[in-house]
Amino acid sequence: MLQELLKQLAYRCGFSLRRMRGVKTHGDGAGSARLGNDGEALRQAIHALDPYAGFAHEAIAFDARGWGSQSPAFGKLVERIRPRLIIEVGTWKGASAIEMAEQLERLGLTSSKILCIDTWLGALEMWGDHTDRDRYGSLDLKHGYPQLYYQFLANICHKGLQQRVIPFPLPSVTAAQWLSLRGVRAELIYLDGSHEEEDVYADLTDFWDLLAAGGVLFGDDYAWTGVKMAVDRFSTQHRLQLQHLEDKWWLAKAA
Numbered sequence: 001m002l003q004e005l006l007k008q009l010a011y012r013c014g015f016s017l018r019r020m021r022g023v024k025t026h027g028d029g030a031g032s033a034r035l036g037n038d039g040e041a042l043r044q045a046i047h048a049l050d051p052y053a054g055f056a057h058e059a060i061a062f063d064a065r066g067w068g069s070q071s072p073a074f075g076k077l078v079e080r081i082r083p084r085l086i087i088e089v090g091t092w093k094g095a096s097a098i099e100m101a102e103q104l105e106r107l108g109l110t111s112s113k114i115l116c117i118d119t120w121l122g123a124l125e126m127w128g129d130h131t132d133r134d135r136y137g138s139l140d141l142k143h144g145y146p147q148l149y150y151q152f153l154a155n156i157c158h159k160g161l162q163q164r165v166i167p168f169p170l171p172s173v174t175a176a177q178w179l180s181l182r183g184v185r186a187e188l189i190y191l192d193g194s195h196e197e198e199d200v201y202a203d204l205t206d207f208w209d210l211l212a213a214g215g216v217l218f219g220d221d222y223a224w225t226g227v228k229m230a231v232d233r234f235s236t237q238h239r240l241q242l243q244h245l246e247d248k249w250w251l252a253k254a255a
Contacts, residue, residue: 034183037085037212039113043166045182051167055150057157064155065134069095073218073246078103081216083187084112087179089172089203090123090193091116093138094152094165100190101164115186117168117175120149123194176206185212191219200230208238211253218250 035041078086078100086104088097097114104112126135139146149169156165168175172193189207194200204217211217221227222244231249235242240251 036183036185037083037187039085039111039115039166042085042115042182042184043113046166046168050162052153052157052162055153055157057154060151060154062155062158063151064093064095064098065138066092066095069099071099071246071248073248073250074099075103075106076245077188077216077218077248077250079107081188082107082109083215084109085184085186085188086112086114087117087184087186087189087207087210088114089117089175089189089191089207091118091120091152091167092192093148094155096190096192097165098155098159098161101159101161104164113164113166115166115168116152117170117172118149118152118193119171120152120169121146122148124196172203173206176203176210179210180206184210185215186210187212187215189215189217191217192221195221195224195226197226197230200227201234204230204234208234208251208253213253214255216250216252218245218248220248222249 035045074096086100088100091097094116097116101114104114122135122139126139128136130136138151139148140151141147149167152167156162156167170178189211191200191203191207193203200219208217219227219231222231231242234240235251243250243252
């Protein structure tokens with residue numbers, strides 16, 4: 001009974017009990033390494049082997065069709081922040097990651113990296129309508145399991161961005177915990193994962209902590225009710241000025 005009362009009090013005060021739990025590290029203590037915004041060190045920490053090595057991308061045609069990936073907001077924010085590390089939560093086929101990578105190329109930011117976090121299993125709305133070729137069809141199910149990750153890899157390879165884009169195939173909550181343990185801080189974070197209010201709010205909470213001072217956290221789909229409610233709630237609770245640029249919403253962290 002006391003434990004339940006404490007839980008209710010914590011929730012009413014705006015705390016997430018999941019975030020209050022300590023995270024244990026195992027093995028050789030690698031979890032204590034502080035990676036900051038070092039994208040190359042981050043790549044090596046995530047992947048023991050190059051995920052692109054030996055991947056026959058020529059067998060998969062380039063297909064980066066998606067939503068909102070050509071927005072001018074990407075170029076404007078990348079030019080404003082000039083990040084060494086970008087984190088993208090919700091990647092789909094990689095179209096927006098490709099757009100940001102090309103903006104990094106344009107600005108000559110040769111050492112900057114993009115970390116793409118996704119399960120590549122599809123969001124809730126992707127599974128609702130079997131006749132929807134853009135969403136359900138893009139999952140490319142084989143024996144009931146999505147093959148979308150391989151389309152993403154192929155798209156990155158077709159564009160020659162293997163050294164720029166780092167895939168991290170995990171749920172966002174697990175990825176955020178891993179990144180937090182290793183002291184990762186990104187100057188630009190893009191949220192475009194789930195559109196459900198509590199999922200979006202959790203991503204805002206987790207990834208705001210991973211945003212470097214002076215950085216920007218931004219996202220898509222403010223017109224979706226769940227996204228709007230989560231973004232409005234988070235910005236109000238943290239006394240942050242919610243701003244809009246083109247079709248994206250954004251929040252800046254004080255320097």
